[in-house]
Amino acid sequence: MAIQVNSIRSQFPILHQEVNGNPLIYFDNAATTQKPKVVLDAIQQYYEVDNSNIHRGAHTLADRATQQFEETRESVRAFIGAKESAEIIFTRGTTESINLVAKTFGSAFIQKGDEIIISTLEHHSNIVPWQMLCEQNGAILRIIPITDTGELIWEEFEKLLSSKTKLVSVVHASNALGTINPVKRIIDAAHAVGAKVLLDGAQSTSHLDVDVQALDCDFLAFSAHKLYGPTGLGVLYGKRELLEAMPPFLGGGEMIREVTFEKTTYNTIPFKFEAGTPSIAEVIAFKSALDFITSTGKANIHRHENDLLKYVVDLLQDVKGIIPVGTAAEKVAVFSFNIQSMHPFDVGQLLDAKGIAVRTGHHCTQPLMRRLGIEGTVRASFAAYNTRNEVEVFAQAVTKIASLKNK
Amino acid sequence: MSTIADIQNEIVAEFEILGDDRESTIFYIMELGGNLEPYPEDLRKEEYIIQGCQSKVWLVAEEKEGKVHYRADSNTDITKGLISLLIRVLDRRSPKEILEANLDFIPRIGMGNILGSQRSNGLAAMMNQMKRYALAFQTKQNA
Numbered sequence: 001m002a003i004q005v006n007s008i009r010s011q012f013p014i015l016h017q018e019v020n021g022n023p024l025i026y027f028d029n030a031a032t033t034q035k036p037k038v039v040l041d042a043i044q045q046y047y048e049v050d051n052s053n054i055h056r057g058a059h060t061l062a063d064r065a066t067q068q069f070e071e072t073r074e075s076v077r078a079f080i081g082a083k084e085s086a087e088i089i090f091t092r093g094t095t096e097s098i099n100l101v102a103k104t105f106g107s108a109f110i111q112k113g114d115e116i117i118i119s120t121l122e123h124h125s126n127i128v129p130w131q132m133l134c135e136q137n138g139a140i141l142r143i144i145p146i147t148d149t150g151e152l153i154w155e156e157f158e159k160l161l162s163s164k165t166k167l168v169s170v171v172h173a174s175n176a177l178g179t180i181n182p183v184k185r186i187i188d189a190a191h192a193v194g195a196k197v198l199l200d201g202a203q204s205t206s207h208l209d210v211d212v213q214a215l216d217c218d219f220l221a222f223s224a225h226k227l228y229g230p231t232g233l234g235v236l237y238g239k240r241e242l243l244e245a246m247p248p249f250l251g252g253g254e255m256i257r258e259v260t261f262e263k264t265t266y267n268t269i270p271f272k273f274e275a276g277t278p279s280i281a282e283v284i285a286f287k288s289a290l291d292f293i294t295s296t297g298k299a300n301i302h303r304h305e306n307d308l309l310k311y312v313v314d315l316l317q318d319v320k321g322i323i324p325v326g327t328a329a330e331k332v333a334v335f336s337f338n339i340q341s342m343h344p345f346d347v348g349q350l351l352d353a354k355g356i357a358v359r360t361g362h363h364c365t366q367p368l369m370r371r372l373g374i375e376g377t378v379r380a381s382f383a384a385y386n387t388r389n390e391v392e393v394f395a396q397a398v399t400k401i402a403s404l405k406n407k
Numbered sequence: 408m409s410t411i412a413d414i415q416n417e418i419v420a421e422f423e424i425l426g427d428d429r430e431s432t433i434f435y436i437m438e439l440g441g442n443l444e445p446y447p448e449d450l451r452k453e454e455y456i457i458q459g460c461q462s463k464v465w466l467v468a469e470e471k472e473g474k475v476h477y478r479a480d481s482n483t484d485i486t487k488g489l490i491s492l493l494i495r496v497l498d499r500r501s502p503k504e505i506l507e508a509n510l511d512f513i514p515r516i517g518m519g520n521i522l523g524s525q526r527s528n529g530l531a532a533m534m535n536q537m538k539r540y541a542l543a544f545q546t547k548q549n550a
Binding site for chain 2: 404
């Protein structure tokens with residue numbers, strides 16, 4: 001079913017404004033998506049009517065807030081196909097989710113000489129936590145190389161796998177290039193040598209159907225704000241037996257069962273990993289974001305975004321001076337490119353003058369940029385509310401900029 | 408020779424012609440970068456890169472007959488244009504003039520609004536580095 005873009009757009013108040021004298025064209029969705037009115041309303045409703053600290057409150061407001069908070073956990077469970085909602089842990093974002101696994105699973109189950117495999121496509125947040133862990137405990141970080149088109153080299157991955165591999169932590173869809181990795185194959189191959197797999201789902205969960213049971217991944221990390229939800233909220237999915245075996249992350253309220261000055265016993269999952277008062281309003285509003293996605297239909301959104309991606313490639317591929325970066329066969333709706341003899345910053349600034357928001361630079365993937373021999377790219381990334389007309393305006397603006405240095 | 412204030416007034420007048428058209432203003436700034444004296448390749452070193460700029464900026468200065476001569480380059484065209492404006496205002500002047508200069512043309516042409524905060528911070532870093540060179544030369548002159 002084709003989605004009704006106009007009716008979707010009408011649900012996003014922020015889109016209806018001018019920037020620098022032009023209608024805003026928001027193509028920075030891989031950084032963060034805009035929020036539909038239902039999400040904004042849910043935040044306001046919470047603070048106006050239900051604001052209260054959750055769990056353990058012996059009053060009606062606390063009860064209401066707790067109930068809504070836990071309803072989101074159930075929505076997230078359904079959204080990613082987890083077996084039970086206790087496997088859903090709320091964090092501050094993908095970065096914190098990955099750090100949580102590195103600090104807890106990593107310190108308990110990865111020892112000196114063990115190996116962790118990541119890929120060249122990773123965001124810094126799926127590199128640095130493992131480097132920190134390796135520095136601490138003497139584990140070894142291995143990197144899957146990529147082709148010039150931005151795809152993992154399978155044979156090289158297979159060569160890296162061994163009985164020493166304890167964890168494979170890979171991005172599902174690359175934020176810089178859009179490449180979709182063959183994660184099911186990766187998970188099966190890793191499990192065959194006894195390794196666990198963490199998927200960085202920051203970019204995939206908003207575009208693809210991610211079913212953790214079908215994939216059989218051990219961990220999945222993603223952020224609410226890239227899924228039309230609030231900022232400052234992330235999710236870590238983990239299989240029950242792993243979460244139970246892992247030591248806690250932060251110490252404090254909520255994560256304890258009983259504290260005496262001699263000894264503390266920890267709460268059950270998921271609360272063991274949710275010390276302190278969480279982002280209650282954000283969690284509650286996130287349910288509305290997931291409802292928005294589900295009611296629009298993920299497959300419909302994905303088809304629409306793919307159509308925009310194909311359209312932009314069609315419009316720009318023969319323009320003199322345009323160098324697409326990342327041309328994998330399977331991609332989410334990310335169009336990364338450079339213009340011959342121009343710096344991405346300058347291109348971004350000129351597009352901004354036309355009211356077009358894109359991201360420029362290394363996209364927190366410096367090792368990937370180094371591998372591709374570039375400093376950065378200009379990245380346009382699409383969401384459900386973007387239109388073919390916006391793509392046309394963007395392509396015209398890019399064509400004009402490219403002509404400056406490419407006569 | 409025109410004073411620093413005169414040149415700043417000239418620049419402000421030139422930008423006024425462009426009015427509110429942000430795109431034309433940026434194109435104009437990018438063209439200005441073409442006025443920069445070619446930067447010597449042997450001075451394209453890490454130690455001459457200005458810290459605090461998002462894009463790479465190399466800046467060197469030398470003193471000739473009591474005047475400071477600047478040479479600079481960047482890997483982005485907009486930044487090159489901005490440096491060329493700073494050089495146009497401050498180049499081949501005495502350290503005293505440079506240190507006393509009130510560089511108000513940047514806010515007067517509404518550059519912060521055009522460039523956004525990242526580039527404005529970079530511009531401030533460039534200005535400070537140019538003044539730092541002037542201070543070093545002045546200290547040497549007075550020694």
